[in-house]
Amino acid sequence: MSSVTLKKVSKHYRLGSVDVPALSGIDLDIRPQRFTVLSGPSGSGKTTLLNLIGCIDRPDSGELLVAGENVLALGDNALSDFRARHIGFIFQNFNLIPVLNAFENIEYPLRLTGVAPAERKRRVDELLAAVGLADRARNLPGQLSGGQRQRVAIARALATNPALVMADEPTANLDSHTGAAILELMRNLQRERRMSFVFSSHDPNVLAMADDAVFIRDGHITGIEQRTPELAA
Amino acid sequence: MNAFSLALRNLLRNRRRSLTTLLAMIIGASAILLFGGYSRNIDLGLETGFVRGSGHLQLQHRDYFLYGTGNPAAYGIAGYSRIVTELQRDPVLAPMLNVVTPSLSIGGIAGNFNAGVSRTVFGSGVDVAGQNTLYQWNDYGFPGVGKTSPLTGSSADAAVIGTGVARVLQLCAPLQVKNCPAAQTSTQDAAQGTAAPDDIAALSAQEAGQGEPQSATRIELLAANAHGAPNVAGLNVIKAEAMGVKEYDDMAVLLHLEKAQQLIYGKEDPKVTAIVLQLKHTSQMPAARARLAELLTGPLQGFDLEVHDFATLNPQYGQITGMFAAILGFIAILIGGIVLFTVSNTMSMAVVERTVEIGTLRAMGLRRVGIRRLFVCEGLLLGALGAVLGALVALALAWLINHAGLTWLPPGNVEPVPLTVRVWGEPAMIIKTALGLMLVATLSAWWPARRAARLDIVDALRHV
Known part of the structure; x- marks a missing residue:
């Protein structure tokens, strides 16, 4: 079963009186537990596609199933709850909450999903250790380097054990060395935790790591590469 | 968090x-x-000022509040002592009471016949002990203690007048009233124009005792008695006191209740125009008022009285x-x-x-x-x-x-x-x-x- 299924999905933006097509008739299956990269030049529609898959935007037409759920049928509250339980986000600018320390940032999604305090602590400690920041738990984002912030953001995205982790150009604001380390970390965590990661990136290093690559141009999918075989049932 | x-x-x-x-x-x-x-x-x-002056509640003859100032004597409360006793002994009301004291209002003309001047005045006959208790009320803890009535310990014919009255009656000098410039001639003429007629002056002289030396602060208070006939009381002014509001300061005369009653009722049964009730606390007013309403339809039914609170009696409040x-x-x-x-x-x-x-x-x-x-x-x-x-x-x-x-x-x-x-x-x-x-x-x-x-x-x- 696919992690995400899109059927005939279209999305348009209005710029003043002009209707700008962002995505047109997208059909796509994203395989579970894979490292999938949406690749394409700027303005190709990869971020729009990532937003739709991440359930933070709605298509104008078509069908969208995420983790088997018809998310387009969900109301705003139900969709928020769905995101909290099933989707993790890693942003280009890390987007940590500046008034919360590393521990609290990672803990926040667990609070949203009503996880008990003891379990929250156990999970956050485990994630901090997994991203190599066990000694930075009480540091505020402003007291962390870019790479450390992104590690906290990764840990936060994984906190609820989501089915799907969305990452929008996660290494774009990092130097190449740190970016590579972050990519390596994400790849390892994805394998260990058997989650689906969906990246939007035009970084060739990211593309090289992908299990699946989806090529987009001008709002259309121009190619899909499945580089690893189907997982055994 | x-x-x-x-x-x-x-x-x-x-x-x-x-x-x-x-x-x-x-x-x-x-x-x-x-x-x-x-x-x-x-x-x-x-x-605090109004409660010290006029109590929390007053029992008055019906309609006195609306019409009584024109002829206070007509609205006198007969047998007021019984009412006062009834109120003081009432098991519901008594614990709330600070003081119950009667007063008699008088309208008349005060004259300083030595100077040949007079003016209309509004007099109040008060029970000095009761008045002093009224003055001490301080439920909100204002600094300083309440004043004592200048009539305290004074002779039966003592009176206190407003500084305005003192000015018109040319008593500023003997009463040591400050800010009392000498009147212009025309004003003096006007004041002298209100001098008492000869028969009233004679009545005054008779009341004062012929041939006795007149005090520099003596005045005569002419008022209509309960039957409408003129009567005069000789008063010895012991103090001129500023009353705050000019209209009142120009008319106020305070005297002992007995003297006022003597002037209005002579040897008849004395009456008063108000029975002043001061409570321990203002918050007790509704309960006191309710109890008074019961009493007025019960043991005090025949007196034809009504109750007014200090806010009604003093609309400026x-x-x-x-x-x-x-x-x-x-x-x-x-x-x-x-x-x-x-x-x-x-x-x-x-x-x-x-x-x-x-x-x-x-x-x-x-x-x-x-x-x-x-x-x-x-x-x-x-x-x-x-x-x-x-x-x-x-x-x-x-x-x-x-x-x-x-x-x-x-x-x-x-x-x-x-x-x-x-x-x-x-x-x-x-x-x-x-x-x-x-x-x-x-x-x-x-x-x-x-x-x-x-x-x-x-x-x-x-x-x-």
């Missing part, structure tokens, strides 16, 4: 802006509380307190408006600055209501902090004002009184102000919070 904890951290994120907003609220809250305390002090000061309440309300609305716009502006700026953060929280699964709660909590927290700090600042400023030795002259007063503001000991006012401020701050935050909650997630994440 709940919504309030997060709200507090967000407020501390931009300390300068939060402090500026907080400062506006502190100034607003303390301004409302200080003026409220000043206004409250005036209300209680007026109440309601007028002045109403005016201050209106000013306070206006100030509160004005400050509320300023707080509303200040907090709203602060919250709107916070929403703009934290747009990406809002988008992130929404993407992570925080519902719209969660975003709203976050900003409303910040507004509420600002309001609560502003209210608490504002109350503390108001208490400190009130203490300073109350100990600065400032005085002012309230309307109707003769002597300046200490300028004080009553914030401490007014928990209801503090709580109302605090709740009002918190409500305004919360409402101010609500609109920006709503706007934040309605942000499109993708647009918010894209915000630069």
Whole structure:
């Protein structure tokens, strides 16, 4: 079963009186537990596609199933709850909450999903250790380097054990060395935790790591590469 | 880390802006509380003054209040001693009573026939002991003790007059009245024009005793007795006292109750025009009034009496307190408006600055209501902090004002009184102000919070 299924999905933006097509008739299956990269030049529609898959935007037409759920049928509250339980986000600018320390940032999604305090602590400690920041738990984002912030953001995205982790150009604001380390970390965590990661990136290093690559141009999918075989049932 | 904890951290994120907003609220809250305390002090000061003067409640003959000033003698309460005794012994009323004392109002003409001048006056015959008890009432703890009646320990024919009366009757010099310039000739002529006729002068002379030396402060009080015939009482003025309100100062004559009764009722059964009841506490008025209503339809039924409270007897009380309440309300609305716009502006700026953060929280699964709660909590927290700090600042400023030795002259007063503001000991006012401020701050935050909650997630994440 696919992690995400899109059927005939279209999305348009209005710029003043002009209707700008962002995505047109997208059909796509994203395989579970894979490292999938949406690749394409700027303005190709990869971020729009990532937003739709991440359930933070709605298509104008078509069908969208995420983790088997018809998310387009969900109301705003139900969709928020769905995101909290099933989707993790890693942003280009890390987007940590500046008034919360590393521990609290990672803990926040667990609070949203009503996880008990003891379990929250156990999970956050485990994630901090997994991203190599066990000694930075009480540091505020402003007291962390870019790479450390992104590690906290990764840990936060994984906190609820989501089915799907969305990452929008996660290494774009990092130097190449740190970016590579972050990519390596994400790849390892994805394998260990058997989650689906969906990246939007035009970084060739990211593309090289992908299990699946989806090529987009001008709002259309121009190619899909499945580089690893189907997982055994 | 709940919504309030997060709200507090967000407020501390931009300390300068939060402090500026907080400062506006502190100034607003303390301004409302200080003026409220000043206004409250005036209300209680007026109440104290009126309750000292005319008691909390008065029993009067029916219609005396509306028509009695024209002919007080016609509205006398016969058998008033029995009523006083009945009230003092009543098991329900007695525990509430501070004093029950009768008084008799008189309309007449006072003349200083040595100088050949006279004027119309309004006299009050009072029981001096009762009057002194009235004067001591101080339920709100105002500084200083109540005065004692100048009639205390005086002879039966002693009287106290207003300084205006003293001026017209040319008694300023013997009574040592200050600010009493000599009248112009034309005025003197006018005053002399009201001199008593010969027959009244003769009656006065007879009352005073022919051939005896006349005191420099002696006056004659001419009044119509209970049957409408003229009668004269010779009075020895022992003091001229400023009465505050000029109209009253120009007409006031205070004398012993027995002397006033002698003048109006002669050897007949004496009457009074009012039975003054002063309670221990103003809060007892409704209960006392209800009990009086029972008594007036029970044991006191035949007396044809009605009850008036001090606010009815002194309409200026309601007028002045109403005016201050209106000013306070206006100030509160004005400050509320300023707080509303200040907090709203602060919250709107916070929403703009934290747009990406809002988008992130929404993407992570925080519902719209969660975003709203976050900003409303910040507004509420600002309001609560502003209210608490504002109350503390108001208490400190009130203490300073109350100990600065400032005085002012309230309307109707003769002597300046200490300028004080009553914030401490007014928990209801503090709580109302605090709740009002918190409500305004919360409402101010609500609109920006709503706007934040309605942000499109993708647009918010894209915000630069």
